[in-house]
Amino acid sequence: MKDELTLAQNEFVLKGITKSYGSLRVLDGISLTVEKNRIVAVLGPSGCGKTTLLLLLAGSLSPDSGEILGLDGKAVSFLFQEPRLLDWLTVADNIAFVLKDHFPPAEVEAKVTAVLRRVELTAYRDSYPRRLSGGQRQRAAMARAWAYPSRLLLMDEPYKSLDLGLKLELIRQFLQFWTAEPRTVLYVTHDIKEALLLADEIYLLSAKPTVVRSRYAVPIPRSRRRLDDYSLLALEREITGELLQEEERNLT
Amino acid sequence: MAAALTGKEIILPGPAATFRALKNLLTSAAFWRSLGATLLRGFAGFGLSYLAGLVLGLFSGLSRPFGIIFRPLLVTMRSTPSVSLILLALIWFRADLVAVFVTFLVVFPLVAQNVMDGIRSIDPQLVEMARIYQVKPWRIFRGLYLPAIIPYLATAAASGLGLTWKVTVTAEVMAAPALGIGARMDTARVFLQTPEVFAWTLVVVLLGLLFDRVLENLVEKGIAWR
Numbered sequence A: 001m002k003d004e005l006t007l008a009q010n011e012f013v014l015k016g017i018t019k020s021y022g023s024l025r026v027l028d029g030i031s032l033t034v035e036k037n038r039i040v041a042v043l044g045p046s047g048c049g050k051t052t053l054l055l056l057l058a059g060s061l062s063p064d065s066g067e068i069l070g071l072d073g074k075a076v077s078f079l080f081q082e083p084r085l086l087d088w089l090t091v092a093d094n095i096a097f098v099l100k101d102h103f104p105p106a107e108v109e110a111k112v113t114a115v116l117r118r119v120e121l122t123a124y125r126d127s128y129p130r131r132l133s134g135g136q137r138q139r140a141a142m143a144r145a146w147a148y149p150s151r152l153l154l155m156d157e158p159y160k161s162l163d164l165g166l167k168l169e170l171i172r173q174f175l176q177f178w179t180a181e182p183r184t185v186l187y188v189t190h191d192i193k194e195a196l197l198l199a200d201e202i203y204l205l206s207a208k209p210t211v212v213r214s215r216y217a218v219p220i221p222r223s224r225r226r227l228d229d230y231s232l233l234a235l236e237r238e239i240t241g242e243l244l245q246e247e248e249r250n251l252t
Numbered sequence B: 001m002a003a004a005l006t007g008k009e010i011i012l013p014g015p016a017a018t019f020r021a022l023k024n025l026l027t028s029a030a031f032w033r034s035l036g037a038t039l040l041r042g043f044a045g046f047g048l049s050y051l052a053g054l055v056l057g058l059f060s061g062l063s064r065p066f067g068i069i070f071r072p073l074l075v076t077m078r079s080t081p082s083v084s085l086i087l088l089a090l091i092w093f094r095a096d097l098v099a100v101f102v103t104f105l106v107v108f109p110l111v112a113q114n115v116m117d118g119i120r121s122i123d124p125q126l127v128e129m130a131r132i133y134q135v136k137p138w139r140i141f142r143g144l145y146l147p148a149i150i151p152y153l154a155t156a157a158a159s160g161l162g163l164t165w166k167v168t169v170t171a172e173v174m175a176a177p178a179l180g181i182g183a184r185m186d187t188a189r190v191f192l193q194t195p196e197v198f199a200w201t202l203v204v205v206l207l208g209l210l211f212d213r214v215l216e217n218l219v220e221k222g223i224a225w226r
Helices: A050-058 A091-099 A105-118 A134-147 A164-180 A192-198 A230-251 B002-006 B015-026 B029-062 B064-079 B082-092 B095-120 B124-132 B137-175 B181-190 B194-222
Strands: A010-021 A024-035 A039-043 A065-069 A076-079 A152-156 A184-188 A201-205 A212-217
Touching: A010 A050, A024 A050, A024 A065, A024 A184, A024 A201, A024 A212, A039 A192, A050 A076, A050 A152, A050 A184, A076 A134, A076 B124, A091 A105, A091 A134, A105 A134, A105 A164, A134 A164, A164 A192, A192 A230, A201 A230, A212 A230, B015 B194, B029 B064, B029 B095, B029 B137, B029 B181, B064 B095, B082 B095, B082 B137, B095 B137, B124 B137, B137 B181, B137 B194, B181 B194
Parallel strands: A039 A184, A039 A201, A076 A152, A152 A184
Antiparallel strands: A010 A024, A010 A065, A201 A212
16 A cells, blocks of 8 residues: 555545535545546545545635645546436537537547447437436436546446446446546445445545545455455445444434 | 497497407508507517616626626616606607617516526536536536526516517507507597507507517427427
């Protein structure tokens, strides 16, 4: 485990980030490093400021103190809890909406076509979002995130409101994308099993005021991970215990 | 029926008398000139107020301080009786322009209010999404703000235009310009030609219906995504 907080081969580094809303201290000195092309999961009790952390990384919030290295003005893709599609644009135009400032029209067209094929929404390219199911909308949002020319993908529990079947389907598609063109992914979730299947590393945050409580490396290569694997089960138990402690602290 | 009971067209003319009056009107050149004058005033007043309402509504919807200053002004304008506006306009303007001015003052706050409501209806989460994806401001405006306010613009147009004909004709009754539906109605009233007053009323109602229909067709094309 590397502890030196320098950029080097890392995608970004956070040093002692704090953030308060009024008198409420949310983040109380978060430090972490994320290596390039890694999938990093962030777990934490409810309301510990996970979304705040993502918004700081995306540049839509500024920290009160501390440093963010490596993200200055960089393009960032974001998958929200909700699909956040524009209802009055077709699926294709929704994706094109974030591409048009970066590519000439022909290239936008080609990228949209390619990404829609990958999420299996080609038949819906000219449909309006309201005609799609919840899972299809979230796939369109995923297509937008991957079509966008970024190095970093931030995910804020995008599968939270979906049932298990859809969730597994979306996770499969997510991994296909990532395998084909790896990006650095920071992934906020409540679901320990999900984190264990997907992540290279897991950061566990404390209750508010929030700091990094622990950091785990998932020992088995992603392709060979099974949730009934003994070492994963042990890790799951350990993380669950810590998370429960934080949830309890949250309540008192 | 009431006409048959009283037998007096002066009080309440029957449909037959009204249609006779309408037929007489339709065949006179003065009718078309009066209609033209009223349409011109109505559209001038409506067009100006729509434009001004759009611009000021956008400013006060997008800039908080501007909105804080502008909103009470809008409420004041909306609660001022149209008759007060007409009386003041009679003092300030030529008879020809009174209706345009009054229509402007009545319709403008309605449009501005609708534009502001439209901007407030925009989902801040979508704006956040567009900013995170570094979409350029003008594209955010065109792709996100404009489509969101289009239904509100349509509502403003429909209710604004409906109001326009009522206000324009009322102002014409009081200002009595040389040409105009309102002026002709007032003349008919003075000579107790009640069927003609009814006929003109019918014309104004049909005018309102006609433009409402046209507008509805335009709007349906504009919001196909719904």
